[in-house]
Amino acid sequence: xxxxxxxxxxxxxxxxxLIVLLVLTIFMAYVxxxxxxxxxxxxIAIIKATLVIxxxxxxxxxxxxTWVFVSAGFFWLLIMFTLTMSDIxxxxxx
Amino acid sequence: xxxEQLTHETRSFVAHQFDDLEQQKEAGTLGMWAFLATExxxxxxxxxxxxxxxxxxxxxFAAASQYMDVVLGGVNTGVLLVSSLTMxxxxxxxxxxxxxxxxxxLIITMIFGAIFLVIKGVEYHHKFVEHLVPGYNFQYEGAxxxxxxxxxxxYFVMTGFHALHLxxxxxxxxxxxxMTARGRFTKExxxxxxxxxxxxxxxxxxxxxLYPLLYLIHVHK
Numbered sequence: 081x082x083x084x085x086x087x088x089x090x091x092x093x094x095x096x097x098l099i100v101l102l103v104l105t106i107f108m109a110y111v112x113x114x115x116x117x118x119x120x121x122x123x124i125a126i127i128k129a130t131l132v133i134x135x136x137x138x139x140x141x142x143x144x145x146t147w148v149f150v151s152a153g154f155f156w157l158l159i160m161f162t163l164t165m166s167d168i169x170x171x172x173x174x
Numbered sequence: 175x176x177x178e179q180l181t182h183e184t185r186s187f188v189a190h191q192f193d194d195l196e197q198q199k200e201a202g203t204l205g206m207w208a209f210l211a212t213e214x215x216x217x218x219x220x221x222x223x224x225x226x227x228x229x230x231x232x233x234x235f236a237a238a239s240q241y242m243d244v245v246l247g248g249v250n251t252g253v254l255l256v257s258s259l260t261m262x263x264x265x266x267x268x269x270x271x272x273x274x275x276x277x278x279x280l281i282i283t284m285i286f287g288a289i290f291l292v293i294k295g296v297e298y299h300h301k302f303v304e305h306l307v308p309g310y311n312f313q314y315e316g317a318x319x320x321x322x323x324x325x326x327x328x329y330f331v332m333t334g335f336h337a338l339h340l341x342x343x344x345x346x347x348x349x350x351x352x353m354t355a356r357g358r359f360t361k362e363x364x365x366x367x368x369x370x371x372x373x374x375x376x377x378x379x380x381x382x383x384l385y386p387l388l389y390l391i392h393v394h395k
Contacts, residue, residue, distance in 0.1 A: 085266065085269045085270075086266070088263065088266060091259060091262045091263060091266065092259070094259075095255065095256075095258075095259040098255050098258075099252065099255060102248070102251050102252060102255065105385075105386055105390065106244070106248055106390065109244075109386070109390035109393045109394065110393055110394050111394060112394040117394070118391075121386035121387070121390055122386070124386070125382050125383050125385075125386055125387075128382045129379045129382050129383070132258060132375050132378060132379055132382070133375075133379070135262075136258055136259075136261070136262045136371075136375045136378075137371070137372050137375050137376075138368075142203065143200060145200075145204060146200075146203055146204060146207060149204055149207040149208055149211060150207055150210075150211075152211055153207075153210060153211030153212075153213075153214040153215065154214060156211070156214075156215060156218075157214055157215060157218040160215070160218060160219075160222055161218075161221075161222060161225065164222055164225075164226065165225065165226075165229070168226050168229060168230070169229065
């Protein structure tokens, strides 16, 4: 927890990865993958968000209880998406 | 734990309900993450609405998203990523107790935040000129103007709330920079710098999802 500092180079490395992923997501958007375009876009966005959370936000080096708090937010988001879409996606009319 | 070993200066940073600085820092971090969890669900509600309407009217959303400026949006994503890097470097400087560097990196972070807002303002201006602002002057040339308006409502509400968060973030960082200049933080105590950073990175994360979802729906033709 405290005392664990990430080296400055690590931050620059993560930043470089984020920029590469940004360029990749723009590049992939110009390639016609049909329904997979949105899946690729979301996957890249999740990877970018994960990098920010783990390194810029130090969650990788945080306590277990911090992990629980972080996961809880996204877990509840997932519940909302899953339950709502299981309704919307199975309707014939909207 | 062993308060006797702490210097007088360090002890003065520990509020009386905490045993030591580490416990206090842990509580501060957890509190911020509890707040951020509510923020995830706040933006989550808007993403939920987006998901429902994009699922229902995929072609309409694809056509309406053609009006977005992919270049300006992409530049803005880069601008926010840079600001996140400099924010992380500000926290790093705080860990090293380098007061001057904290302030420098905080100012750079705020400047990049402001650049984002200016570019966003230019984009908003384009939408006003093109008559694409729902409830104000919405005149859509393409097919299904009614359903397309939903896309633009989502665009303005989501990016608007994101921009509002960024403005609040700049205000928070200004306060932190002033506190740093007044010598309120040390190598041992810099929790406010750290948790303001968490807030800033959260704003970055929201945009990481907004950019592909609003701008990059249908750029391939």
